[in-house]
Amino acid sequence: MSGRCKTADGGERRLVLMNSSPRTLGVIAVSQQIAQLAAMRVVHGAFSWFQMHEQELRRLQLEIARIPAPPFGEADRANWLRDKFVATGLEEIEIDAVGNVIALLPGADHSLPGTAISAHLDTVFPSGTDISVREDRDRIYGPGVSDNAAGLVAMLAIAMAMREARIQCQSDVVFIGNVGEEGEGDLRGIRHIFENSPWSERIGSTIVIDGSGTDAVIGQALGSRRFEVIVRGPGGHSWSDFGQPNPIVAISRIVSRFSQTPLPSSPKTTFNFGVISGGTSVNSIPELAQVSIDLRSASAAELQRLEDELRAVIQTEIQARGDGYPAKLTCELKKIGDRPAGELQSDSRLLEVIRAVDAHLSISSQMRRASTDANIPIAMGRDAITIGAGGSGGGAHTVREWFDPAGRSLALKRILLTVLAMAGAE
Numbered sequence: 001m002s003g004r005c006k007t008a009d010g011g012e013r014r015l016v017l018m019n020s021s022p023r024t025l026g027v028i029a030v031s032q033q034i035a036q037l038a039a040m041r042v043v044h045g046a047f048s049w050f051q052m053h054e055q056e057l058r059r060l061q062l063e064i065a066r067i068p069a070p071p072f073g074e075a076d077r078a079n080w081l082r083d084k085f086v087a088t089g090l091e092e093i094e095i096d097a098v099g100n101v102i103a104l105l106p107g108a109d110h111s112l113p114g115t116a117i118s119a120h121l122d123t124v125f126p127s128g129t130d131i132s133v134r135e136d137r138d139r140i141y142g143p144g145v146s147d148n149a150a151g152l153v154a155m156l157a158i159a160m161a162m163r164e165a166r167i168q169c170q171s172d173v174v175f176i177g178n179v180g181e182e183g184e185g186d187l188r189g190i191r192h193i194f195e196n197s198p199w200s201e202r203i204g205s206t207i208v209i210d211g212s213g214t215d216a217v218i219g220q221a222l223g224s225r226r227f228e229v230i231v232r233g234p235g236g237h238s239w240s241d242f243g244q245p246n247p248i249v250a251i252s253r254i255v256s257r258f259s260q261t262p263l264p265s266s267p268k269t270t271f272n273f274g275v276i277s278g279g280t281s282v283n284s285i286p287e288l289a290q291v292s293i294d295l296r297s298a299s300a301a302e303l304q305r306l307e308d309e310l311r312a313v314i315q316t317e318i319q320a321r322g323d324g325y326p327a328k329l330t331c332e333l334k335k336i337g338d339r340p341a342g343e344l345q346s347d348s349r350l351l352e353v354i355r356a357v358d359a360h361l362s363i364s365s366q367m368r369r370a371s372t373d374a375n376i377p378i379a380m381g382r383d384a385i386t387i388g389a390g391g392s393g394g395g396a397h398t399v400r401e402w403f404d405p406a407g408r409s410l411a412l413k414r415i416l417l418t419v420l421a422m423a424g425a426e
Contacts, residue, residue, distance in 0.1 A: 101177040113204025114172030119151035120181030146393030154389035169423035205383035212393035218386035220369035223341025235287035247289035267298035340379035
């Protein structure tokens with residue numbers, strides 16, 4: 001298949017592009033396509049833009065990191081990003097029903113599936129967290145400066161550089177600042193894009209930018225299911241009502257029994273009790289106790305087995321003891337998160353492209369499994385990966401988080417070449 005990228009002077013340079021399986025194509029290899037793209041004058045112009053505008057990118061990162069974006073509270077950041085998309089000159093800009101910010105860099109042929117670049121707007125930090133951001137020499141410190149202010153800035157940099165270099169590819173490039181990636185957001189933003197939005201039909205492949213670095217390609221989706229186990233009882237005074245069933249004791253039994261559940265060595269499967277709460281005072285039998293549990297596995301079947309085991313343990317400990325005690329207790333199992341597992345096919349076009357790009361740029365990267373926004377399209381059988389925004393970072397999900405932008409331009413080149421390779425092919 002052939003395609004064109006327009007150059008800055010309005011001319012065109014013809015590129016030989018690939019179908020989904022390069023092994024069946026004798027015209028040009030993926031590595032040759034990447035080399036050809038990287039040699040184009042307009043692409044060199046975009047590469048230069050990344051280096052010349054590092055201080056502007058740093059300023060944008062500081063600016064966005066200072067805008068609170070707690071779970072389910074991303075609106076201020078969404079408005080900021082929408083304004084940046086408008087200033088960049090993108091088209092079809094909208095904030096959708098769940099709060100995602102979407103913009104389009106039109107391709108020459110709108111009938112072709114587009115390439116999406118996404119970065120999540122939200123942070124893990126609840127409302128009221130002190131998100132003071134400071135600079136110390138090269139490093140930027142503050143909650144969320146890497147995860148995911150760095151990703152949002154990288155996405156903006158790609159849009160700005162492509163517009164500045166006047167690059168237009170064969171198919172559309174869709175930019176998405178999505179909500180709900182962290183914690184109990186349960187991927188609601190990207191889930192909406194692919195399950196309830198007309199954009200789903202316009203997107204062929206998705207490149208998720210999350211966090212820092214260039215050393216990983218996440219093409220394997222780590223599945224997870226999250227539950228709250230809530231036990232309720234009549235409560236009472238610790239002396240006069242002694243003997244009434246105690247929800248904390250019941251929760252403790254559930255935790256203890258489920259913790260003995262055998263786990264396979266492969267695929268890796270885990271569980272974690274992360275939060276436990278209940279009661280009002282030391283001399284009161286509580287009316288309620290609850291525990292949050294996180295189940296993770298590379299296998300959907302193992303996740304289902306663990307859920308079934310959890311339900312069986314609750315049945316045993318709460319409803320089937322047969323001594324009159326459980327009749328006074330009720331238990332609710334509430335699902336608070338469900339991220340599907342999956343992985344890219346070995347002949348994935350996007351996977352081959354990112355490998356060729358890394359080889360061209362002398363980037364040493366490893367395939368990894370993680371839980372990211374890419375879970376949703378991967379589980380649906382679509383091409384999607386998650387990669388970093390470059391630089392380096394640490395302290396993720398703590399108020400001591402930091403980011404060092406040194407080397408950011410290498411990651412931006414990586415992202416741009418991947419986008420251009422994908423945006424020219426169906």
